[in-house]
Amino acid sequence: MNQETINQAIYEKYITPTKSKIRKFIGIEIEMPIVNLNKEPVEEAVIFEMTKAFRAHFNFSPIGFDADGNAYSMQDGATGDDLSFDCSYSNLELSLGKGENLHEIKMRFDAYYTYINGFLSKYNYTLTGMGINPYYHINRNKPIPNERYRMLYHHLHSYPKYENNGFAFHRFPTFGTFTSASQVQIDIFYDDLIPVINTFGRLEPFKSLLFANSLMDEEADLLCARNMLWERSMQGYNPHNIGMFEYELKDVNDLVEYIKTTSIYCTMRDGKYVNFEPVPINEYLKRDKIDGEYFDGEHYVDIEITPCIEDLEHLRTFKFEDLTYRGTIEFRSTCCQPISDSMCVAAFHIGLLERVQELQGLLDADNVIYSHGYSASELQRMLSKNTLPDFVNKDSLVKVLFRILELSESGLKERGMNEEVFLEPLYERAKNLSNPAKNMLEGLNNGTPPEHYIKEYSRLLR
Numbered sequence: 001m002n003q004e005t006i007n008q009a010i011y012e013k014y015i016t017p018t019k020s021k022i023r024k025f026i027g028i029e030i031e032m033p034i035v036n037l038n039k040e041p042v043e044e045a046v047i048f049e050m051t052k053a054f055r056a057h058f059n060f061s062p063i064g065f066d067a068d069g070n071a072y073s074m075q076d077g078a079t080g081d082d083l084s085f086d087c088s089y090s091n092l093e094l095s096l097g098k099g100e101n102l103h104e105i106k107m108r109f110d111a112y113y114t115y116i117n118g119f120l121s122k123y124n125y126t127l128t129g130m131g132i133n134p135y136y137h138i139n140r141n142k143p144i145p146n147e148r149y150r151m152l153y154h155h156l157h158s159y160p161k162y163e164n165n166g167f168a169f170h171r172f173p174t175f176g177t178f179t180s181a182s183q184v185q186i187d188i189f190y191d192d193l194i195p196v197i198n199t200f201g202r203l204e205p206f207k208s209l210l211f212a213n214s215l216m217d218e219e220a221d222l223l224c225a226r227n228m229l230w231e232r233s234m235q236g237y238n239p240h241n242i243g244m245f246e247y248e249l250k251d252v253n254d255l256v257e258y259i260k261t262t263s264i265y266c267t268m269r270d271g272k273y274v275n276f277e278p279v280p281i282n283e284y285l286k287r288d289k290i291d292g293e294y295f296d297g298e299h300y301v302d303i304e305i306t307p308c309i310e311d312l313e314h315l316r317t318f319k320f321e322d323l324t325y326r327g328t329i330e331f332r333s334t335c336c337q338p339i340s341d342s343m344c345v346a347a348f349h350i351g352l353l354e355r356v357q358e359l360q361g362l363l364d365a366d367n368v369i370y371s372h373g374y375s376a377s378e379l380q381r382m383l384s385k386n387t388l389p390d391f392v393n394k395d396s397l398v399k400v401l402f403r404i405l406e407l408s409e410s411g412l413k414e415r416g417m418n419e420e421v422f423l424e425p426l427y428e429r430a431k432n433l434s435n436p437a438k439n440m441l442e443g444l445n446n447g448t449p450p451e452h453y454i455k456e457y458s459r460l461l462r
Helices: 003-020 044-058 102-121 147-156 159-165 190-211 225-231 252-260 309-314 344-353 356-365 376-382 394-415 419-432 436-445 450-456
Strands: 026-036 061-065 071-075 082-085 091-099 125-127 182-187 263-269 272-280 290-295 300-305 321-323 328-331
Touching: 003 190, 003 252, 003 309, 026 102, 026 344, 044 071, 044 082, 044 102, 091 102, 102 125, 102 344, 102 419, 147 263, 147 272, 147 290, 182 344, 190 252, 190 321, 190 328, 190 344, 190 356, 190 376, 190 394, 190 419, 263 300, 263 309, 344 356, 344 394, 344 419, 356 394, 394 419, 436 450
Parallel strands: none
Antiparallel strands: 026 091, 026 125, 026 182, 061 071, 071 082, 082 091, 182 328, 263 272, 272 290, 290 300, 321 328
């Protein structure tokens, strides 16, 4: 397949949708761990009862069923709101349909959350606001039995085949079943595309300081272990599929060239997912044949397929700033936050999107973290730890964080919807150079039981 055909297909999928945007709509996805406070695995029977009750109460329509006939995704036709499960039945996701006002979106989220937690409380279960399920060692961490999640589970467990290539895999291939994010998708205009990706990429180290909220026993110093789990898995086998862009993009053509270096690892044939070794899309579309495997209902069967341009539909990346086929930028680096702060992630990004040029200038002038020879990715990993690097002056760091938050606040005030109120908890975090994970770790080290934070981070009100 020639380069022009590949370039055009990528351009049509990712770039063309940004040219038709007139207004900036917001879409919010909040994944939340389900915790059995009896310190036992989450029982799927309880979850199925809850989803049936939720569906009847809110009049949602099921749009996805697993192999056993259980609805794992349901939607409200009027708002586009969706209740689903991400990878497993112990990780619930509320996707709020596109809107323009965070207060309206939050009102719907609060209603759904209140109902779900009220139902779960009868079984001594709760949703909570953490980036990693605190009982990940207790839950069974099984995938939802459908085509996509079965394929993904199989793909993530295939890492031993690639260990001889020198990649440092972790030993938690089930991580997709117990990690939870707070993601926001915002419509992006064509002219803003490259400045937004470049600027928000450099913002990531500061975001780690404000939003880290995923602890693991095995990674005692990491406040955002969730990112590590992605990076050192099959999803990060090609580093271009995850994390940040490691250089500044010059223009849209440069972005198209970058996308060509990201890897595809699955496609569909005859209604079945075919899984194969991750291959950069540019190389994949040049091959005559690809050796893969699919699940025939009982076991995995080898298959040889011929790549085609339509397989581009199944190219999925997990960049921190991810351009989607919808003409949106999905900001996906942030852990699920305490439920009382559920809108702070969206508010932070929305406000700064109104101040991209000023944010770019602030980061250009920074000498607090960006004057010591480290890249944005290196800094992001450093500032995701419990201990700050020695070269960082804490007082100066607090001032930079406040300036970033003030920029976001001014952008939100210009929108005139009083959305700046959602930034309040972030000012407190910036002042104390803290975040939910750091607060929890300090408490655990002082003898506070995990259950205190499970309940505290599940509260709807502060």
